Amino acid sequence: MAAILVFSERDEVAFQLLGEANKLGEQLGMEVAAAALGLSDADGFLSRGVSTVYTAKNEELKDFEASVYAQALEQVAKQADAAIILLGSTRRGKELAGRLAQKMKVGSLTDAGRLEVIDGRVVCSRNAFGGATVAAQTILEGIQVIAVSPSAGEAPAAAEPSGSVAEVALVLEPARIKKVATAPKSQDSANIEGAEVLVCVGKGLAGEAELKMVDELAQALGGLVACTKPLATDEKWLPEERIVGLSGKIGKPALAICLGISGQVQFTVGIRDAGTIVAVNTDQNAFIFQMADYGIVGDLHQVVPELTAALKG
Amino acid sequence: MNIYVCVKQTVDLQQVRIRKETREPVLDGVPLTIGNIDKNALEEGVRLRDKLGGKVIGVSAGSEELNDTIKEALAMGADEAIMIIAPELEGAESSTVAMALAKAIEKTGEIGIILLGEGSSDNYSGQVGPRIAEILDLPQITYVSSLEAEGNTVKAVRNLEDCFETVEAEMPVVVSVVSEINEPRIPAVTQILKAGRKPKQIYSPAELGVEIAGSQIKTISNLAPEQDRKRLLFQEGVGQDVKSLVAALESEGLLGR
Numbered sequence: 363m364a365a366i367l368v369f370s371e372r373d374e375v376a377f378q379l380l381g382e383a384n385k386l387g388e389q390l391g392m393e394v395a396a397a398a399l400g401l402s403d404a405d406g407f408l409s410r411g412v413s414t415v416y417t418a419k420n421e422e423l424k425d426f427e428a429s430v431y432a433q434a435l436e437q438v439a440k441q442a443d444a445a446i447i448l449l450g451s452t453r454r455g456k457e458l459a460g461r462l463a464q465k466m467k468v469g470s471l472t473d474a475g476r477l478e479v480i481d482g483r484v485v486c487s488r489n490a491f492g493g494a495t496v497a498a499q500t501i502l503e504g505i506q507v508i509a510v511s512p513s514a515g516e517a518p519a520a521a522e523p524s525g526s527v528a529e530v531a532l533v534l535e536p537a538r539i540k541k542v543a544t545a546p547k548s549q550d551s552a553n554i555e556g557a558e559v560l561v562c563v564g565k566g567l568a569g570e571a572e573l574k575m576v577d578e579l580a581q582a583l584g585g586l587v588a589c590t591k592p593l594a595t596d597e598k599w600l601p602e603e604r605i606v607g608l609s610g611k612i613g614k615p616a617l618a619i620c621l622g623i624s625g626q627v628q629f630t631v632g633i634r635d636a637g638t639i640v641a642v643n644t645d646q647n648a649f650i651f652q653m654a655d656y657g658i659v660g661d662l663h664q665v666v667p668e669l670t671a672a673l674k675g
Numbered sequence: 676m677n678i679y680v681c682v683k684q685t686v687d688l689q690q691v692r693i694r695k696e697t698r699e700p701v702l703d704g705v706p707l708t709i710g711n712i713d714k715n716a717l718e719e720g721v722r723l724r725d726k727l728g729g730k731v732i733g734v735s736a737g738s739e740e741l742n743d744t745i746k747e748a749l750a751m752g753a754d755e756a757i758m759i760i761a762p763e764l765e766g767a768e769s770s771t772v773a774m775a776l777a778k779a780i781e782k783t784g785e786i787g788i789i790l791l792g793e794g795s796s797d798n799y800s801g802q803v804g805p806r807i808a809e810i811l812d813l814p815q816i817t818y819v820s821s822l823e824a825e826g827n828t829v830k831a832v833r834n835l836e837d838c839f840e841t842v843e844a845e846m847p848v849v850v851s852v853v854s855e856i857n858e859p860r861i862p863a864v865t866q867i868l869k870a871g872r873k874p875k876q877i878y879s880p881a882e883l884g885v886e887i888a889g890s891q892i893k894t895i896s897n898l899a900p901e902q903d904r905k906r907l908l909f910q911e912g913v914g915q916d917v918k919s920l921v922a923a924l925e926s927e928g929l930l931g932r
């Protein structure tokens with residue numbers, strides 16, 4: 363039976379993909395298989411209902427490197443008779459998707475949000491034009507390599523395992539990239555995707571010290587502080603986990619407050635599903651006001667403390 | 676040594692508007708430009724050339740209108756340009772574009788580094804780089820936020836979700852960059868004038884042996900999501916505005932969470 367093969371270099375992402383894989387499997391009459399390569403947790407897949415878990419213990423798989431893992435997955439996919447390969451759309455996962463699809467000479471889609479089955483093929487929603495539009499795209503022929511956004515699915519609950527493990531013998535060319543050092547990022551545990559209230563700041567903020575005032579507003583609202591990309595990548599005032607938008611997190615809060623943010627699409631795509639949007643900006647023509655339910659034309663340095671005081675009122 | 680930089684021509688996204696009735700993007704008359712992050716790739720190429728010597732060659736696949744974009748790349752410091760031109764290459768899928776770029780690079784000569792952006796402005800799929808690496812059987816370093824080269828060795832820092840990873844590889848190598856790697860220069864007028872005189876090579880896909888088959892990726896629809904916002908602007912002075920806002924949020928039940 364043709365299979366849906368699930369893989370991510372991060373087990374927790376792969377487990378989330380299983381939720382999507384199960385739905386597709388039911389509609390298409392395919393079984394769900396997983397590749398637990400290197401140090402991945404084969405039992406974790408079994409207890410989440412996977413029917414066949416492919417493992418391999420090659421030395422080359424100890425560390426993730428996309429070109430090596432592309433070779434491994436091509437071989438596993440053959441063995442599993444995979445018709446669909448679901449990967450996590452992380453940075454490593456996107457590189458893997460391109461390598462693997464090119465190796466197999468098939469089409470690939472990355473950053474897929476919602477997945478649907480139409481005429482026996484998977485149709486993916488993904489942002490286009492920087493997030494200004496949502497495109498529904500499908501791979502017309504052959505094996506479908508699809509990298510799914512990590513936040514798109516929910517992991518199935520653990521249950522009694524019923525599937526089996528198949529160890530495969532892989533032939534792999536070693537990596538030509540040498541890892542010299544790894545510096546972990548400080549783990550910021552803020553759950554931007556799940557937050558009910560987001561207080562987002564942008565380059566209207568004049569200095570790092572002013573984050574305190576933004577924090578106080580977020581606390582008064584029971585929300586989290588998030589930011590536009592330049593505040594994290596250029597200024598480094600906030601960790602990158604707080605970036606909202608195309609290359610950051612996509613939120614769905616009841617309330618999003620945007621302070622000193624111009625409202626370019628790559629940002630607004632991250633908050634456009636918010637229930638209510640509030641914008642504060644000195645420029646009354648700022649595009650963010652087109653997206654907002656309520657807007658205050660004014661200096662955030664004045665508005666934020668007053669708003670916090672009024673809320674505490 | 677040749678440093679190739681792949682630059683894509685796209686519409687200036689800041690100027691794309693949405694037709695309200697149909698939710699379709701309006702692309703007519705929107706100026707074309709080099710992708711945002713491709714400018715970072717180009718800047719990095721120029722910076723490396725200034726240190727290592729050799730040539731920076733801008734490479735682009737697209738329609739006839741490519742000339743302006745390539746001129747922008749030459750003004751930003753590329754020494755030469757290669758264009759692969761065919762109407763079907765405009766908005767073509769990653770596999771076709773990657774094949775055209777890879778074949779043109781291979782034909783041009785010795786490869787030191789092939790630079791790309793982490794994602795193109797309009798499609799942002801990050802697929803062209805890994806596909807080129809696979810076609811040319813080269814190592815690749817993706818999502819690079821800092822890059823150095825010495826002799827034949829490239830040392831890079833990758834910005835990944837959970838860590839910064841420092842890696843090394845030998846040239847030839849494919850490198851994709853993130854926007855924080857540098858600040859792209861704005862070309863001086865003299866550079867813009869010089870750009871028109873720099874060498875340009877044009878290929879058709881057929882000349883490169885690239886077959887443009889029917890598209891494997893089908894776009895079924897591409898619309899802006901429904902947005903229904905109140906767009907109420909308070910403009911009575913900060914004190915009053917804050918009061919009005921708090922009252923509005925209160926009435927929507929958004930406070931006291």
Ligand SMILES: Cc1cc2nc3c(=O)[nH]c(=O)nc-3n(C[C@H](O)[C@H](O)[C@H](O)COP(=O)(O)OP(=O)(O)OC[C@H]3O[C@@H](n4cnc5c(N)ncnc54)[C@H](O)[C@@H]3O)c2cc1C
Nearest residue numbers: 564565566590591607608609610622623624628629644662
């Ligand atoms: C491929 C790609 C992916 C990207 N992904 C993301 C992403 O995920 N997230 C993201 O945010 N960006 C992303 N960007 C960048 C994005 O295009 C914008 O550059 C960015 O969102 C702009 O941030 P900003 O609004 O803070 O800054 P600006 O555009 O500089 O806007 C600052 C705003 O502050 C206002 N202002 C100034 N002073 C004050 C004041 N005192 N009080 C009130 N208002 C004031 C100004 O009027 C202006 O509107 C991406 C770009 C690319 C090319």
Ligand SMILES: Nc1ncnc2c1ncn2[C@@H]1O[C@H](COP(=O)(O)O)[C@@H](O)[C@H]1O
Nearest residue numbers: 681682736791792794795800801802803
């Ligand atoms: N048509 C093209 N011509 C030249 N370079 C391209 C083209 N399409 C994509 N690229 C390069 O590939 C990178 C990634 O694009 P994408 O895979 O579309 O996200 C871009 O940042 C460019 O450097």
